Amino acid sequence: MPAPAVAATVVDLRARIASWRAAGERVALVPTMGALHPGHLSLVEQASKAADRVVVSIFVNPTQFAPTEDLATYPRDLDGDLAKLATVRTDLVFAPTPQEMYPDGAGTVVTVGGPSAGLESDARPHFFAGVATVVSKLLIQVGPDVAVFGEKDFQQLAVIRRLVRDLHLPVEILSGATLREDDGLAMSSRNVYLSPEDRQRAPALHRALERAAARIAAGEDADAALEEARGEITAAGFVIDYVAHRDAATLGQPQDGRPARLLVAARIARVRLIDNVPVSPKGQNP
Ligand SMILES: Nc1ncnc2c1ncn2[C@@H]1O[C@H](COP(=O)(O)OP(=O)(O)OP(=O)(O)O)[C@@H](O)[C@H]1O
Ligand SMILES: CC(C)(CO)[C@@H](O)C(=O)[O-]
Ligand code: BAL
Numbered sequence: 532m533p534a535p536a537v538a539a540t541v542v543d544l545r546a547r548i549a550s551w552r553a554a555g556e557r558v559a560l561v562p563t564m565g566a567l568h569p570g571h572l573s574l575v576e577q578a579s580k581a582a583d584r585v586v587v588s589i590f591v592n593p594t595q596f597a598p599t600e601d602l603a604t605y606p607r608d609l610d611g612d613l614a615k616l617a618t619v620r621t622d623l624v625f626a627p628t629p630q631e632m633y634p635d636g637a638g639t640v641v642t643v644g645g646p647s648a649g650l651e652s653d654a655r656p657h658f659f660a661g662v663a664t665v666v667s668k669l670l671i672q673v674g675p676d677v678a679v680f681g682e683k684d685f686q687q688l689a690v691i692r693r694l695v696r697d698l699h700l701p702v703e704i705l706s707g708a709t710l711r712e713d714d715g716l717a718m719s720s721r722n723v724y725l726s727p728e729d730r731q732r733a734p735a736l737h738r739a740l741e742r743a744a745a746r747i748a749a750g751e752d753a754d755a756a757l758e759e760a761r762g763e764i765t766a767a768g769f770v771i772d773y774v775a776h777r778d779a780a781t782l783g784q785p786q787d788g789r790p791a792r793l794l795v796a797a798r799i800a801r802v803r804l805i806d807n808v809p810v811s812p813k814g815q816n817p
Pocket of ligand 1: 562570682711719
């Protein structure tokens, strides 16, 4: 397939989408920060099954980075991303500049309650307002029927579902399963920061979560299972931000009989990784 067309301005984006709308076509949006990997491409494939036209946004959103974080060094490779998108059906890439997205004087911030509290917000207090603001803008700019987000960013997914619900945005949010490397490490654009040694250690995150989830599902004490997971993750060389057992929908405390999730964020050297796995409700284990 040829490389997809690129729109850099909201005016151009809207003109192209208007022509599809005039033909009665359904539109899907896949928001990304680029440096695409197979996990992103799986979301694009899911989008192409749900709509006639697929828009992928590539924008490293400055408002979700703290001044101490990696905005300047975040991997960027638009040409490489376009070549990867040519292998799946993408009709349009929206790649705005920061000035296009946040024109001088832009001062509107979207904050979401509920699932934003705790976890990522404890380590990155600025994060969800930045994400909610840029995702609101993208949803308003594109006006898609569906938008697809990855379960890898599980709290982000819950925040976006709440944003869409609370603002009555007319879009269906779909989620895509986490694609993993063969050794279980969740694919992530930031994995390129890992040294070869830390790359060897990194699958410990997923292994520890899976073990703890199996123990909790088998009826063992959740606090003990989490403590053992923390020990394994620390032994692999990570500094833990959180290892948590939460209700999968609200991200509040887990409730008996409702789907739950184990979530982790941890740092190895200067690289911060996140991951999560499901826990089957009691009585529903294989
Ligand atoms: N391994 C994966 N499998 C499926 N979806 C993913 C995966 N990694 C990221 N995504 C999803 O892709 C979308 C864009 O994410 P983003 O561009 O931040 O990529 P990322 O790999 O998560 O990068 P980062 O290293 O910044 O976390 C998000 O909805 C995210 O949840
Ligand atoms: C949703 C998103 C594209 C907003 O910048 C980003 O947080 C991401 O890539 O997960
Ligand atoms: N995938 C989440 C984007 C971020 O960490 O900024």
